[in-house]
Amino acid sequence: MAKVKMKKIEVVTVLEESKKVFDFLQVQGVVELFNSEEKPGLSPLTTAQTALQVDKYLDTCLTALSIIDRYAPEKKPITASLRGLPEISMSEYLEKSEKIDKTLSYCYDICSCEKTVSDTKVSVARLEAARKLIEPWIDLDVPMRYKGTDTTAAFIGTLPADYTKQTLETALSPLIGEDVGVECEIISNSRDRSCIFALCAKDNSEEVFSALRTLGFAYPSDATKHPPRVRFDRIGAQISSEEEKFQKAKDKIIALAEKRDEIRFACDCFKIRRDKYAQLENVCVSDFVMVMGGYVPEQKAEDLIKKLENRFTVAVTLTNPDETDSVPVLFENKPFVAAVEPITEMYAMPSKQDIDPNPVMSVFYYLLFGIMLSDAGYGLLMAIGCGIAKFKFKVTGKLKKTVDMYFWCGIATVFWGALFGSWFGDIVPRVAQQFFGVADIGVRINTALGFELFHGVADNPGSIAIWFEPVNNPTKLLLYSFLFGIIHLFAGVILGMVKMIKQKNIIGALCDGIPVMLLVVGIAPLGANIIGGEGTVDASISGVMIWVALAGAVLIVLTAGRDSKNIIGKLGIGLYGLYNAASGWMGDILSYSRLLALGLCTGVIATVVNTLGTIPDSKAAKLGLLVPVFIFGHIVNMAINLIGTYVHTNRLQYVEFFAKFYEGGGRSFTPLKTDTKYIKIMEDK
Amino acid sequence: MGVMFAILGGVLAAAMGGVGSAIGVGRVGRAAAGVVTEDPSKFGKVLILQILPGTQGLYGFLIAFLLMNNLKLGSAEALNLTNGQGLQYFAACMPMAIGGLVSALMQASAAVAGVGIVAKRPEESGKAIIFAAMVETYAVLALLISILAMMNITSTIA
Numbered sequence: 001m002a003k004v005k006m007k008k009i010e011v012v013t014v015l016e017e018s019k020k021v022f023d024f025l026q027v028q029g030v031v032e033l034f035n036s037e038e039k040p041g042l043s044p045l046t047t048a049q050t051a052l053q054v055d056k057y058l059d060t061c062l063t064a065l066s067i068i069d070r071y072a073p074e075k076k077p078i079t080a081s082l083r084g085l086p087e088i089s090m091s092e093y094l095e096k097s098e099k100i101d102k103t104l105s106y107c108y109d110i111c112s113c114e115k116t117v118s119d120t121k122v123s124v125a126r127l128e129a130a131r132k133l134i135e136p137w138i139d140l141d142v143p144m145r146y147k148g149t150d151t152t153a154a155f156i157g158t159l160p161a162d163y164t165k166q167t168l169e170t171a172l173s174p175l176i177g178e179d180v181g182v183e184c185e186i187i188s189n190s191r192d193r194s195c196i197f198a199l200c201a202k203d204n205s206e207e208v209f210s211a212l213r214t215l216g217f218a219y220p221s222d223a224t225k226h227p228p229r230v231r232f233d234r235i236g237a238q239i240s241s242e243e244e245k246f247q248k249a250k251d252k253i254i255a256l257a258e259k260r261d262e263i264r265f266a267c268d269c270f271k272i273r274r275d276k277y278a279q280l281e282n283v284c285v286s287d288f289v290m291v292m293g294g295y296v297p298e299q300k301a302e303d304l305i306k307k308l309e310n311r312f313t314v315a316v317t318l319t320n321p322d323e324t325d326s327v328p329v330l331f332e333n334k335p336f337v338a339a340v341e342p343i344t345e346m347y348a349m350p351s352k353q354d355i356d357p358n359p360v361m362s363v364f365y366y367l368l369f370g371i372m373l374s375d376a377g378y379g380l381l382m383a384i385g386c387g388i389a390k391f392k393f394k395v396t397g398k399l400k401k402t403v404d405m406y407f408w409c410g411i412a413t414v415f416w417g418a419l420f421g422s423w424f425g426d427i428v429p430r431v432a433q434q435f436f437g438v439a440d441i442g443v444r445i446n447t448a449l450g451f452e453l454f455h456g457v458a459d460n461p462g463s464i465a466i467w468f469e470p471v472n473n474p475t476k477l478l479l480y481s482f483l484f485g486i487i488h489l490f491a492g493v494i495l496g497m498v499k500m501i502k503q504k505n506i507i508g509a510l511c512d513g514i515p516v517m518l519l520v521v522g523i524a525p526l527g528a529n530i531i532g533g534e535g536t537v538d539a540s541i542s543g544v545m546i547w548v549a550l551a552g553a554v555l556i557v558l559t560a561g562r563d564s565k566n567i568i569g570k571l572g573i574g575l576y577g578l579y580n581a582a583s584g585w586m587g588d589i590l591s592y593s594r595l596l597a598l599g600l601c602t603g604v605i606a607t608v609v610n611t612l613g614t615i616p617d618s619k620a621a622k623l624g625l626l627v628p629v630f631i632f633g634h635i636v637n638m639a640i641n642l643i644g645t646y647v648h649t650n651r652l653q654y655v656e657f658f659a660k661f662y663e664g665g666g667r668s669f670t671p672l673k674t675d676t677k678y679i680k681i682m683e684d685k
Numbered sequence: 686m687g688v689m690f691a692i693l694g695g696v697l698a699a700a701m702g703g704v705g706s707a708i709g710v711g712r713v714g715r716a717a718a719g720v721v722t723e724d725p726s727k728f729g730k731v732l733i734l735q736i737l738p739g740t741q742g743l744y745g746f747l748i749a750f751l752l753m754n755n756l757k758l759g760s761a762e763a764l765n766l767t768n769g770q771g772l773q774y775f776a777a778c779m780p781m782a783i784g785g786l787v788s789a790l791m792q793a794s795a796a797v798a799g800v801g802i803v804a805k806r807p808e809e810s811g812k813a814i815i816f817a818a819m820v821e822t823y824a825v826l827a828l829l830i831s832i833l834a835m836m837n838i839t840s841t842i843a
Contacts, residue, residue, distance in 0.1 A: 347811065420802055424831070474836055590826070594825045597832075600747065601743055604747050604750055644736075647818045647821075651815060651818045651822075
């Protein structure tokens with residue numbers, strides 16, 4: 001129920017069996033290897049090259065997988081990601097991994113087909129552009145380079161304007177002599193360009209040419225040797241051959257998509273091998289034996305040793321880690337507590353001195369989350385959604401922890417929401433009033449029940465709040481927020497004391513913990529009276545409490561400077577300690593006002609949504625508007641407030657709670673294991 | 686006239702909070718979009734950062750709404766305020782208006798820097814969120830003072 005105790009394990013095995021032993025350790029996944037010391041006769045393995053090579057194979061498989069996903073997307077239900085991975089036995093895994101080279105060749109095929117596909121796409125585009133250039137000339141039945149016969153001169157080219165045969169001849173006639181005959185033909189014309197063929201007697205060629213030049217005549221840049229139709233057809237044939245290649249490559253990829261599962265297996269297989277070769281760097285070998293050292297959780301050690309000794313020729317030694325070893329940290333908690341482990345991990349893993357904060361934190365996490373989200377309807381949705389994922393689909397791993405966490409947060413939200421009478425805002429009293437004309441639903445239910453279930457009716461007869469409604473009484477919730485904050489902070493201080501006692505620092509635990517708690521307990525009633533008005537706390541109590549606070553303050557002054565050598569230092573540090581305690585705790589406690597602020601935020605916006613939905617006068621119109629506004633508005637409100645609540649709950653844990661006792665700086669346990677994405681390898685029975 | 690002062694306060698709270706949040710969310714969104722072009726799988730992480738400076742707009746809205754509720758605007762029993770009372774409401778709205786605007790902008794800067802963390806060291810993205818969330822405290826405190834002040838003013842008037 002806390003941090004797992006780690007042992008150091010050293011396994012020595014004969015070289016012949018070393019591969020099997022190492023594979024076995026990887027499947028077990030309970031040992032984190034560390035760099036074995038070099039000793040005479042023992043030298044480390046260098047496997048970085050191999051790891052790199054395997055990494056390349058892995059990359060090829062992953063690329064192939066992403067290609068077939070693009071060409072032949074897999075149809076799978078949304079819930080598929082919630083189901084567990086297909087299981088496969090160790091012997092089956094080994095058998096299948098023999099055939100992995102074949103799979104790898106499929107992957108290379110897929111990658112090269114993908115390359116063909118993209119290459120052909122490019123060349124088709126290029127060819128189509130070329131074909132477009134030749135298109136205007138297609139009706140010309142001589143080659144574009146045609147210069148004329150022995151007696152005639154031909155001009156084939158473009159003019160930068162839209163001409164017909166007639167307009168061209170009219171344009172030419174003033175530029176050439178009366179007697180010069182020109183035969184023009186327009187091959188094609190568009191708005192700003194005409195492709196023309198002009199023929200004249202050879203003797204007049206220069207005159208005609210200069211006339212044409214005046215009109216802006218230009219020879220085509222890439223004239224054909226054959227009639228343009230020939231080139232057009234040739235390009236067309238090229239395009240269709242490229243397209244055929246394209247289609248073939250694409251079909252091949254789609255056909256190979258059938259091997260998807262095989263490729264996925266290969267991905268996992270290469271990943272396992274890559275991890276293995278990367279970790280083999282930590283191992284030392286001599287001519288006959290292989291030595292590996294690592295950390296293993298204590299409760300797993302015995303079982304592991306037994307299995308190793310039964311199957312292989314090994315010598316195993318188990319020792320306790322020294323003070324100087326950097327021992328990795330692994331949590332082990334019941335699911336209720338384990339759910340918040342990722343939150344702690346996100347802050348920092350505990351150091352060697354730290355105690356596991358998760359058990360205490362989990363309770364506060366759920367409760368504080370609930371107050372801030374504070375709507376039973378939203379909580380119910382969360383709990384139901386996560387409950388389905390949890391019980392129906394049996395999620396595993398890290399996802400399971402997250403689902404668990406939101407499940408319990410949802411339950412806590414229902415609890416607080418019911419206390420504050422917020423079910424999708426004020427939808428119950430509002431519907432009762434707007435549709436049925438019942439303004440005092442809370443009072444009526446109370447009467448029907450025969451006892452006062454809904455105490456919120458004191459402020460508002462329609463309220464269904466079991467405790468009270470924060471909107472009607474924010475000061476009350478503010479004071480309670482501070483109270484919850486003080487309890488949370490005290491829990492942190494007590495954990496800090498436990499930590500110090502574990503380190504046999506009993507004086508430190510007493511001096512750092514007790515006085516400050518006395519001070520806070522003593523001042524709290526005064527603060528409550530200032531915020532809530534005189535009489536919030538009975539005068540007889542607050543009168544006594546002043547003395548408690550005073551005692552706390554004196555104790556802080558006396559003890560905070562206990563490490564200082566001389567009396568003036570002791571007193572100075574003591575006074576500084578008092579100032580620090582007072583200002584630090586004030587800030588910490590005020591920070592819990594966010595419980596009220598975020599709670600109000602959810603509730604008020606939910607109420608606005610319901611108000612908007614019930615604006616019209618007629619009941620039918622109200623209903624018609626309420627349904628879409630209700631669904632859309634509450635989804636948006638829930639999403640925004642979920643994120644806000646998550647962030648602020650984390651902050652209260654990290655900044656206020658952890659600051660009281662938690663150091664962090666540990667390293668999480670990362671065993672050599674089969675870190676697979678598509679399959680789950682099971683040990684042989 | 687008094688009512689007008691009060692409403693002006695509510696309008697400023699909603700508007701300044703909204704302006705701050707709009708600028709802030711926009712700024713972080715731009716940075717976030719840059720990260721997503723490189724690595725679409727980081728969408729979820731940067732989205733949380735983007736939403737963080739958006740809460741000030743909500744808080745401002747909340748104050749404006751509570752003010753309308755307190756004044757019973759639009760109903761038969763709407764409060765009739767003196768100039769002094771109106772100015773009291775106006776003052777009560779100011780912490781949220783000013784605090785909301787400035788904290789949204791500052792939170793956006795922290796969140797933009799946090800987007801950088803997500804881009805380079807995605808495993809530390811939780812810390813990026815906390816850095817940005819630290820700024821939020823002051824928006825929450827401003828919200829709280831505005832709410833409490835408004836409640837107290839209403840209770841003395843009624």
